[in-house]
Structures are given as C-alpha cells and as structure tokens.
Amino acid sequence: MVIKKYIVKNMNEALTRIRYELGKDAIIISQRKIREAGVKGYFKPKLMEVTAALENNKLDRKNKTINYEKEENIDSFKESLNNINKIITKDENKIDKEEDKLKEEVKEIKQLLNKVIQNTNKEKEDNLIKDYLNEIDIEESVIEELDLEDYDNIDKFKESFRKLLVKDIKVSSQDLRGKIALIGPTGVGKTTTIAKLAGRLALIEKKKVGLITIDTYRIGAVEQLKTYAEIMNIPFKVVITLKEMEEAIKELEDCDVVLIDTTGRSSKNTMQISELRAFIKKINADNISLVISGTTKNRDIETILRGYSEVNYENIIITKLDETTSYGCIYNIIKKSNKEIAYITTGQNVPEDIRTPSVNEVCKLILGEDTIC
Known part of the structure; x- marks a missing residue:
C-alpha cells in the first residue's frame, strides 16, 4: 500500500x-x-x-489505464469535486466564523486587561494620594470629602488641593478692640497665649491693654499672668464671681482692649460649658476666640469644636505649632469649625511667638512645604 501526505492550502x-x-x-x-x-x-x-492511501495493484492499473479513465470518469470527477467544494466551503465558512469569534474574544480580553491595568494604576495613585494626606496629618473624615476618584495623578491632586486650601482657609483681619475672651480646654496654652497677645497689643500696636483672669483653679497660672502684667505695666484683675467681673470691667473701661483669660473646661462637661457661657454672656464680649493646640489628636478636634460651639466663638487661635512636625491639623480645625484663624503661636517667647499668618503661609505649612522650626 502506498501512503502519502500532502501539505496544502485547501481540500x-x-x-x-x-x-x-x-x-x-x-x-x-x-x-x-x-x-x-x-x-x-x-x-x-x-x-x-x-x-491518502492506495493499494499497490490499483496503482499499477492506474498507471496503465490513466488516459482512458480520465476520459470516462471526467463527469463523475467533476460531480465529486463539486460536492467536495460544497463541503469545503461549508467547513471554511464555519472556520471563518470560529476565527471571527476568537478574534472578538481576544479583543474583549485585551480591553479587560487594559481596564485592569488602568484600575491598578488608579489604585496605586489613590494609595499615593492617601499616603501623602496621612503623612501631612489630614483627618480621615476630611479625606473622604475630597473625592479622590477624580484624580489619576498625585501631582494633579496636589495642584488641585492647593487651590482648595486657598479657598477654604480664612484668616481674620479684625482689629482687636473692646472685651476679648479666650476660651478652650485645659493645657492648650491659653495663659501664655493671652500674655503674648497682651504684649503684642501693648508693646507693638501701642494700645492700652487690661488683663482679667477667672482661672482661679490654677494658682500658678494666675501668678504667671500677674508677672507678665507687671513686666509690661498692664493693669491686671483676678475675679471669681460675676459681680467681681462687672466691677473689673468697669475699672478697665478706659482700656482699648481688655483680654479675659478663662478657666480651661472639658468640652465634654456640659455643666462647665454652661457656666462658661453664662460668664461670657455677662461680660458681653466683643470677640471670643477658641484656643486649640496644634498637637491635639484629630479624633479630639471635632469633640472640642462641638462642645464649645455653645459659647459662640468667632475665630480660632492655634497654639504650640512649634511642638509638631505636621500641620494638617490646621486644615482639620478650619474645615470642621468653618471659622477664621485669628493667630498662631510658634514658641514660648513673649510677645514674639504669636502672629496672624497669611493664607499662603498656612497653605505651605499644611502641604508640608514649610515648617515652623
């Protein structure tokens, strides 16, 4: 038997x-x-x-009679060929359809892979942005408001975030006059801050300043403020009752500014906050500033702001920025309070280490482009 293989393009x-x-x-x-x-x-x-295969005897006969067979079987061959062509055409159409289907599946796979790659790159950028925001100490609930899905590049985000900071940050330009009360939790540096503020107003702005404290719980704080007042030659009053407060205010009525230091109160103690509110209302303060330390934990900021909201403070003084290396807390405080920054304090020196910052300075601090120290 003769067996042969043929490599061909079609049947x-x-x-x-x-x-x-x-x-x-x-x-x-x-x-x-x-x-x-x-x-x-x-x-x-x-x-x-x-x-294909052929028995040997048939191959010999084929060689002898090939010419006759060609003539006799030409019609039969044509018919068989036509039938085979139909089968081949049908098979080829089926193959073409399968190839088209395969091409379409490959196209879908490529599109899916491209989407996966894009999503992976997007996740990487999202992680870079979140890592950056965490590094500069932006609080999680504030991050959630930033719509990070809109950004596929951290540089574009930083540019947009800077514009957002410029829009959100408000710095007070108010000229301090009348009765100014400082409120805030214990340990945020109210007494030192009020001494710095008194020195700035008296020594730099040349205003006549008076000091009142109702923080009689801390003897050391009273003595400290009294010492500052004597050095700066500023009248100083210590009051305990509302009647004493009325008398002190009357005695200092010829001053351009009267600074009032209050007792540190827990923002979670509603009774203490109510007592403070009554004192402030009796004073009829012209300006109330909430003092918050720049070292305050992010999760405590909202509690403080909410607790002191009953006192209707008008602006914020952020202290102790020299004691931290990240300044995202400034934005957290501004965002959650929706208040202006009146002053920041940057050290222990009186009266030098207190100032009203510019919006650009605050932006650079928050973004990590500048530092206090």
Missing part, C-alpha cells in the same frame, strides 16, 4: 494532487489543520495536512 488542492498522483481509487485516511513551522507560522493562515 481542492489536496484532491487535485491525490487524483493526479494516486488516481481515483485512492482514499483519504485523515486530514487536520496545521501551522507552518517557525514563529512566522503564527501570523499566517493555517494549512491542511491530508493523508
């Missing part, structure tokens, strides 16, 4: 070669699609490998 070519070489008695044993060898084969259409 038409295979049948033609088989009929010519082996004759009409040859039979097709198998057929399969193959690719041309080498890398280039992946980029070319598939070929067909057709295996």
Whole structure:
C-alpha cells in the first residue's frame, strides 16, 4: 500500500494532487489543520495536512489505464469535486466564523486587561494620594470629602488641593478692640497665649491693654499672668464671681482692649460649658476666640469644636505649632469649625511667638512645604 501526505492550502488542492498522483481509487485516511513551522507560522493562515492511501495493484492499473479513465470518469470527477467544494466551503465558512469569534474574544480580553491595568494604576495613585494626606496629618473624615476618584495623578491632586486650601482657609483681619475672651480646654496654652497677645497689643500696636483672669483653679497660672502684667505695666484683675467681673470691667473701661483669660473646661462637661457661657454672656464680649493646640489628636478636634460651639466663638487661635512636625491639623480645625484663624503661636517667647499668618503661609505649612522650626 502506498501512503502519502500532502501539505496544502485547501481540500481542492489536496484532491487535485491525490487524483493526479494516486488516481481515483485512492482514499483519504485523515486530514487536520496545521501551522507552518517557525514563529512566522503564527501570523499566517493555517494549512491542511491530508493523508491518502492506495493499494499497490490499483496503482499499477492506474498507471496503465490513466488516459482512458480520465476520459470516462471526467463527469463523475467533476460531480465529486463539486460536492467536495460544497463541503469545503461549508467547513471554511464555519472556520471563518470560529476565527471571527476568537478574534472578538481576544479583543474583549485585551480591553479587560487594559481596564485592569488602568484600575491598578488608579489604585496605586489613590494609595499615593492617601499616603501623602496621612503623612501631612489630614483627618480621615476630611479625606473622604475630597473625592479622590477624580484624580489619576498625585501631582494633579496636589495642584488641585492647593487651590482648595486657598479657598477654604480664612484668616481674620479684625482689629482687636473692646472685651476679648479666650476660651478652650485645659493645657492648650491659653495663659501664655493671652500674655503674648497682651504684649503684642501693648508693646507693638501701642494700645492700652487690661488683663482679667477667672482661672482661679490654677494658682500658678494666675501668678504667671500677674508677672507678665507687671513686666509690661498692664493693669491686671483676678475675679471669681460675676459681680467681681462687672466691677473689673468697669475699672478697665478706659482700656482699648481688655483680654479675659478663662478657666480651661472639658468640652465634654456640659455643666462647665454652661457656666462658661453664662460668664461670657455677662461680660458681653466683643470677640471670643477658641484656643486649640496644634498637637491635639484629630479624633479630639471635632469633640472640642462641638462642645464649645455653645459659647459662640468667632475665630480660632492655634497654639504650640512649634511642638509638631505636621500641620494638617490646621486644615482639620478650619474645615470642621468653618471659622477664621485669628493667630498662631510658634514658641514660648513673649510677645514674639504669636502672629496672624497669611493664607499662603498656612497653605505651605499644611502641604508640608514649610515648617515652623
């Protein structure tokens, strides 16, 4: 038996070669699609490998009578060829459809991969932005309001965040006159701050300043403020009751500014806050400043602001910025209070280490582009 393999482009070519070489008695044993060898084969259409066989005696007869058979069986051959063409065409259409389907699936896979890559890059940028905001100490609830989904690049975010800071940050330009009360929790530096403020107003702005304290719980604080008042030659009053407060205010009525130091109160103690509110109302203060330390934990800022909101403070003084290395707390305080910054304090020196910052200075501090020390 003679067995031969044919590598052809299609079945038409295979049948033609088989009929010519082996004759009409040859039979097709198998057929399969193959690719041309080498890398280039992946980029070319598939070929067909057709295996045909013929018994030896039939091959001899074929060689002797081939001319007669060609004439006698030409019509039969044409008919068979037409039938085979129909089958091949049907198979090729089916293959074309399968290839089109495969191409479409490959296209969908590419689109999916591109989307995954884009999402992965977006997640990386989101993480970079969040890491940056955490590094500069922006509180989580404030971060959630920033719509980080709108940014696919940290540099673009920083540029946009700077514009947002310029918009949100408000600095008080008020000329202090009349009765000014400082309120706030214990330990934020109210007494030192009021001494700095008194020195600034008296020594730099040349205003006539008076001091009153109702913080009689801390003897050391009273003595400290009294010492500052004597050094700066400023009248100083200590009061305990509302009646004493009325008398002290009357005695200092010729002063341009009367600074009132209050007792530190827990923002969670509603009774203490109510007592403070009654005192402030009796004073009829012209300006109330809430003093908050720049070292206050983010989770405590909102509690303090909410607790003291009953006293109707007008602006914020942020202290102890020299004791921290990140200044995101400034934005957290501004964002949650929606109040102006009146002053910041940056050290222990009286009266030097207190000032009204510019919006640009505050932005640079928050963004980590500048530092106090």
